[in-house]
Amino acid sequence: MANVTFCAPTLPKDITVYAVAGSKGTLLALAKEKAVPIPFQCQDGECGSCLVKITQLDNKGPKAQALTEREKTTLSVNGKLSKELLARAEVEDFPPAYRLACQYWVPDGDILVEFSGEPGVEIDLRK
Numbered sequence: 001m002a003n004v005t006f007c008a009p010t011l012p013k014d015i016t017v018y019a020v021a022g023s024k025g026t027l028l029a030l031a032k033e034k035a036v037p038i039p040f041q042c043q044d045g046e047c048g049s050c051l052v053k054i055t056q057l058d059n060k061g062p063k064a065q066a067l068t069e070r071e072k073t074t075l076s077v078n079g080k081l082s083k084e085l086l087a088r089a090e091v092e093d094f095p096p097a098y099r100l101a102c103q104y105w106v107p108d109g110d111i112l113v114e115f116s117g118e119p120g121v122e123i124d125l126r127k
């Protein structure tokens with residue numbers, strides 16, 4: 001079970017939805033079901049338009065979730081996954097912050113999902 005909070009400059013306020021981990025499919029599928037407007041195009045890990053930043057909000061420790069090969073390639077090409085971060089993800093199971101919503105499964109835990117809300121616009125990170 002998870003509370004997923006979506007945050008974007010284009011949203012009037014943050015949107016928190018409850019999700020059963022694994023039962024909702026990808027994060028993009030959950031967003032679409034809940035009418036959260038994460039930009040997307042290919043839905044296949046190739047275009048990068050569904051780029052999101054994931055922040056874990058609970059205290060259960062970082063939860064690794066394997067990157068798909070397409071996600072690795074697309075994030076790397078877009079400068080969101082360095083070789084160091086990829087190695088850390090693959091060797092230490094440490095989750096990288098940036099993911100593709102169409103490739104990322106809703107985890108078992110509370111997360112903040114930040115996205116720009118506009119196709120092709122970089123995420124304005126919260127500090």
Ligand code: FES
Binds near residue numbers: 039103
């Ligand atoms: S929609 Fe194209 S990478 Fe996710």
